[in-house]
Amino acid sequence: xxxxxxxxxxxxxxxxxxxxxxxxxxxxxxxxxxxxxxxxxxxxxxxxxxxxxxxxxxxxxxxxxxxxxxxxxxxxxxxxxxxxxxxxxxxxxxxxxxxxxxxxxxxxxxxxxxxxxxxxxxxxxxxxxxxxxxxxxxxxxxxxxxxxxxxxxxxxxxxxxxxxxxxxxxxxxxxxxxxxxxxxxxxxxxxxxxxxxxxxxxxxxxxxxxxxxxxxxxxxxxxxxxxxxxxxxxxxxxxxxxxxxxxxxxxxxxxxxxxxxxxxxxxxxxxxxxxxxxxxxxxxxxxxxxxxxxxxxxxxxxxxxxxxxxxxxxxxxxxxxxxxxxxxxxxxxxxxxxxxxxxxxxxxxxxxxxxxxxxxxxxxxxxxxxxxxxxxxxxxxxxxxxxxxxxxxxxxxxxxxxxxxxxxxxxxxxxxxxxxxxxxxxxxxxxxxxxxxxxxxxxxxxxxxxxxxxxxxxxxxxxxxxxxxxxxxxxxxxxxxxxxxxxxxxxxxxxxxxxxxxxxxxxxxxxxxxxxxxxxxxxxxxxxxxxxxxxxxxxxxxxx
Amino acid sequence: xxxxxxxxxxxxxxxxxxxxxxxxxxxxxxxxxxxxxxxxxxxxxxxxxxxxxxxxxxxxxxxxxxxxxxxxxxxxxxxxxxxxxxxxxxxxxxxxxxxxxxxxxxxxxxxxxxxxxxxxxxxxxxxxxxxxxxxxxxxxxxxxxxxxxxxxxxxxxxxxxxxxxxxxxxxxxxxxxxxxxxxxxxxxxxxxxxxxxxxxxxxxxxxxxxxxxxxxxxxxxxxxxxxxxxxxxxxxxxxxxxxxxxxxxxxxxxxxxxxxxxxxxxxxxxxxxxxxxxxxxxxxxxxxxxxxxxxxxxxxxxxxxxxxxxxxxxxxxxxxxxxxxxxxxxxxxxxxxxxxxxxxxxxxxxxxxxxxxxxxxxxxxxxxxxxxxxxxxxxxxxxxxxxxxxxxxxxxxxxxxxxxxxxxxxxxxxxxxxxxxxxxxxxxxxxxxxxxxxxxxxx
Numbered sequence: 001x002x003x004x005x006x007x008x009x010x011x012x013x014x015x016x017x018x019x020x021x022x023x024x025x026x027x028x029x030x031x032x033x034x035x036x037x038x039x040x041x042x043x044x045x046x047x048x049x050x051x052x053x054x055x056x057x058x059x060x061x062x063x064x065x066x067x068x069x070x071x072x073x074x075x076x077x078x079x080x081x082x083x084x085x086x087x088x089x090x091x092x093x094x095x096x097x098x099x100x101x102x103x104x105x106x107x108x109x110x111x112x113x114x115x116x117x118x119x120x121x122x123x124x125x126x127x128x129x130x131x132x133x134x135x136x137x138x139x140x141x142x143x144x145x146x147x148x149x150x151x152x153x154x155x156x157x158x159x160x161x162x163x164x165x166x167x168x169x170x171x172x173x174x175x176x177x178x179x180x181x182x183x184x185x186x187x188x189x190x191x192x193x194x195x196x197x198x199x200x201x202x203x204x205x206x207x208x209x210x211x212x213x214x215x216x217x218x219x220x221x222x223x224x225x226x227x228x229x230x231x232x233x234x235x236x237x238x239x240x241x242x243x244x245x246x247x248x249x250x251x252x253x254x255x256x257x258x259x260x261x262x263x264x265x266x267x268x269x270x271x272x273x274x275x276x277x278x279x280x281x282x283x284x285x286x287x288x289x290x291x292x293x294x295x296x297x298x299x300x301x302x303x304x305x306x307x308x309x310x311x312x313x314x315x316x317x318x319x320x321x322x323x324x325x326x327x328x329x330x331x332x333x334x335x336x337x338x339x340x341x342x343x344x345x346x347x348x349x350x351x352x353x354x355x356x357x358x359x360x361x362x363x364x365x366x367x368x369x370x371x372x373x374x375x376x377x378x379x380x381x382x383x384x385x386x387x388x389x390x391x392x393x394x395x396x397x398x399x400x401x402x403x404x405x406x407x408x409x410x411x412x413x414x415x416x417x418x419x420x421x422x423x424x425x426x427x428x429x430x431x432x433x434x435x436x437x438x439x440x441x442x443x444x445x446x447x448x449x450x451x452x453x454x455x456x457x458x459x460x461x462x463x464x465x466x467x468x469x470x471x472x473x474x475x476x477x478x479x480x481x482x483x484x485x486x487x488x489x490x491x492x493x494x495x496x497x498x499x500x501x502x503x504x505x506x507x508x509x510x511x512x513x514x515x516x517x518x519x520x521x522x523x524x525x526x527x528x529x530x531x532x533x534x535x536x537x538x539x540x541x542x543x544x
Numbered sequence: 545x546x547x548x549x550x551x552x553x554x555x556x557x558x559x560x561x562x563x564x565x566x567x568x569x570x571x572x573x574x575x576x577x578x579x580x581x582x583x584x585x586x587x588x589x590x591x592x593x594x595x596x597x598x599x600x601x602x603x604x605x606x607x608x609x610x611x612x613x614x615x616x617x618x619x620x621x622x623x624x625x626x627x628x629x630x631x632x633x634x635x636x637x638x639x640x641x642x643x644x645x646x647x648x649x650x651x652x653x654x655x656x657x658x659x660x661x662x663x664x665x666x667x668x669x670x671x672x673x674x675x676x677x678x679x680x681x682x683x684x685x686x687x688x689x690x691x692x693x694x695x696x697x698x699x700x701x702x703x704x705x706x707x708x709x710x711x712x713x714x715x716x717x718x719x720x721x722x723x724x725x726x727x728x729x730x731x732x733x734x735x736x737x738x739x740x741x742x743x744x745x746x747x748x749x750x751x752x753x754x755x756x757x758x759x760x761x762x763x764x765x766x767x768x769x770x771x772x773x774x775x776x777x778x779x780x781x782x783x784x785x786x787x788x789x790x791x792x793x794x795x796x797x798x799x800x801x802x803x804x805x806x807x808x809x810x811x812x813x814x815x816x817x818x819x820x821x822x823x824x825x826x827x828x829x830x831x832x833x834x835x836x837x838x839x840x841x842x843x844x845x846x847x848x849x850x851x852x853x854x855x856x857x858x859x860x861x862x863x864x865x866x867x868x869x870x871x872x873x874x875x876x877x878x879x880x881x882x883x884x885x886x887x888x889x890x891x892x893x894x895x896x897x898x899x900x901x902x903x904x905x906x907x908x909x910x911x912x913x914x915x916x917x918x919x920x921x922x923x924x925x926x927x928x929x930x931x932x933x934x935x936x937x938x939x940x941x942x943x944x945x946x947x948x949x950x951x952x953x954x955x956x957x958x959x960x961x962x963x964x965x966x967x968x969x970x971x972x973x974x975x976x977x978x979x980x981x982x983x984x985x986x987x
Contacts, residue, residue, distance in 0.1 A: 225804030
């Protein structure tokens with residue numbers, strides 16, 4: 001589920017009320033560039049590991065985390081807010097008497113971490129009394145002292161606030177000059193400084209960076225009372241400030257001029273296009289409901305992959321651990337064993353925690369497992385799931401997939417979605433080639449409304465922009481489009497996938513799961529893809 | 545840190561105000577304890593307690609604002625957090641929408657605190673989980689659920705001499721019960737201020753009955769049906785709609801409450817005349833803090849009066865710009881109903897569909913507040929006043945505004961909480977022509 005958190009978040013930050021501490025404590029921008037000495041982190045970790053062992057734990061991991069975020073929020077010609085936050089502390093997880101225990105502390109002292117380890121061990125021993133089966137932890141080798149950093153070119157936290165404000169004010173000006181009535185432009189930067197140590201003998205220091213630059217442009221026609229918004233066509237990415245360079249080679253331009261983006265983003269260019277599109281949306285006709293062949297841009301298809309493939313193939317959902325909240329899954333283990341046909345023969349869906357530029361890329365997950373790429377759906381057949389160390393034995397496997405993540409030092413790590421992507425087509429095909437073969441279709445780019453049932457069968461998706469396709473040609477903009485699908489039929493209707501040269505990442509900062517809820521950031525790659533005979537409804541209504 | 549008393553909180557806030565050299569200073573001190581227990585597959589899966597208290601200091605030099613936070617309260621730390629906020633304010637650009645701190649206010653306390661909730665222990669939480677799991681285990685059913693409870697205090701002060709302090713409690717329990725073969729699913733949810741009024745062992749029976757009764761689900765054709773939305777099912781749609789009562793968006797022409805030709809729809813009939821929605825901080829069932837985030841005192845305010853828009857929510861900036869009086873942000877939403885229970889509404893229905901829970905609700909078109917989502921965990925066909933048989937879940941595409949024009953009957957309002965919303969009071973609703981657009985195979 002991609003939660004409404006961001007809506008709530010932006011409302012919160014743009015209000016006149018005091019800044020919240022959802023993401024930690026407010027700090028000065030200069031502190032965003034600081035790091036904790038690795039020797040200090042190792043001393044804290046060793047204190048936790050030794051304390052857990054002495055208390056009777058058979059396994060222990062210690063995560064010393066410093067989580068930094070910066071938000072720059074603007075509307076029209078105003079800077080609404082600039083917020084820098086920091087959250088620092090240590091989480092200790094243990095197995096004692098065959099059960100898990102977890103405790104966390106924000107006091108950065110060896111004594112406090114040792115005490116947290118004792119608490120975690122006591123909780124584990126208490127939980128063991130009612131637990132019916134002991135935890136079975138798949139082995140993972142200790143790797144000694146290693147470090148990894150997101151391969152960024154420029155740390156966005158180092159860019160002066162004034163430069164960021166200038167950029168966003170320029171974007172807003174451009175949109176207003178191009179016909180926007182309202183525009184919101186934001187920067188949202190994340191740096192997770194994570195140190196992981198375990199009783200397996202690993203000391204892993206990772207420095208993870210992410211960036212997002214969303215815009216919303218709104219046009220209003222007061223005479224008709226109509227209003228329409230057009231979101232930006234960027235994606236949150238696991239990149240540094242270089243994402244904002246808007247390089248020509250990262251632009252993907254359709255025959256009608258619609259431009260989408262790959263590894264860098266031209267925010268001002270997209271704001272101008274958004275203003276023009278928002279005005280065009282006010283006048284565009286509604287779609288005629290019926291069956292259409294859909295041509296889906298990667299920045300749209302990513303969310304469909306997220307909901308209809310990423311989530312149902314999370315093993316904890318399959319097993320029922322999320323039954324009360326996010327739900328279970330139609331893709332049960334017996335279906336994998338029976339070689340369930342998830343999609344057409346050309347559909348190859350894979351999980352990958354290593355892909356450069358992706359939001360989920362790390363070298364090791366939050367329980368010290370080396371990350372990798374693996375197949376989920378091979379030639380249309382369901383072959384595997386996403387799992388972590390204490391689940392993988394249920395699948396008959398001996399090695400975790402490396403999908404463990406916690407959104408804070410104070411949250412217990414659990415199974416989260418890897419980057420799940422659709423492999424590009426093997427034969428040469430551009431979006432123009434694909435559109436030329438469609439007689440009666442709709443081209444969709446960007447994310448819109450999205451909703452899927454609790455077992456991930458029935459979904460409905462909107463989009464940002466829609467164009468009619470008639471007789472192999474891209475036609476005018478249309479509005480009020482939503483398609484409805486049943487997951488296996490939808491992927492079974494996949495008839496063509498553009499080649500590797502069209503492959504791009506979509507992303508989400510706010511994938512929500514668990515109770516209490518945790519968020520995680522994840523990317524989904526694909527090339528432009530065609531689905532035949534999909535049911536499209538019109539969402540136009542009247543309030544009278 | 546345990547719950548600070550009013551005197552302890554005031555002492556800290558007074559020091560913060562005194563340390564400040566800014567033109568004005570606002571400080572908020574909030575904290576408490578949140579406990580939880582989660583269970584799945586008939587076993588407790590996780591449990592935890594989080595204690596946290598934070599001080600937020602916001603200062604202003606002219607229209608330049610800076611904010612800083614800290615969770616240590618010795619004098620040196622308090623002075624440090626004030627200086628940090630001052631440093632940030634001096635670097636910040638001017639905010640043209642800056643509003644000065646509110647003057648000294650008078651608040652009438654609300655009854656937001658229950659001793660029994662504050663006294664809840666880890667053992668008591670485990671017992672609630674066990675009371676949910678044990679009867680399911682006995683009947684061959686599988687329980688997954690979650691209890692979260694909180695005891696919090698909130699204090700605020702500013703350099704105009706304003707001050708407020710109040711403590712609150714709350715608990716939210718949900719449980720999904722499924723049959724072992726995965727063909728039946730039922731749900732129950734209870735949101736209370738006082739855990740003494742809640743009995744998990746009794747509530748879970750509702751979810752168990754619905755799970756067992758929903759096994760042989762039949763498929764109905766999508767289309768327009770008379771529905772009875774239980775309060776929890778209605779909450780997802782109504783709470784979503786209530787997010788869009790902002791006056792500024794309406795005046796700017798980008799809300800369903802914008803008027804054609806300009807302005808907003810205050811005074812216009814937009815729903816059935818039986819619809820009355822209001823906010824009231826002193827409501828005994830869903831009381832909220834007597835002030836909003838700005839420190840303005842909340843008041844009982846009509847939102848929809850006999851189907852007409854009575855009031856919109858104004859930020860202080862927008863109120864001043866529009867020449868309106870400053871009014872506090874709403875803390876709760878209460879929709880009036882009748883006297884009948886959901887069971888009474890079913891008994892009076894010739895043909896219709898009972899919806900237990902709605903799920904994954906998202907905006908399709910803000911122009912009409914068209915929402916899509918699905919039914920879940922107990923959907924039944926009603927014939928001649930009785931639940932006749934379980935039916936497959938549906939996807940709906942419906943606007944709560946249209947829905948509240950199609951009212952057949954409203955039942956008795958109860959306290960509920962939407963999956964992604966806050967506590968409110970809503971009646972069960974019998975509605976005509978509710979739009980289901982496709983079937984879901986999900987159980």
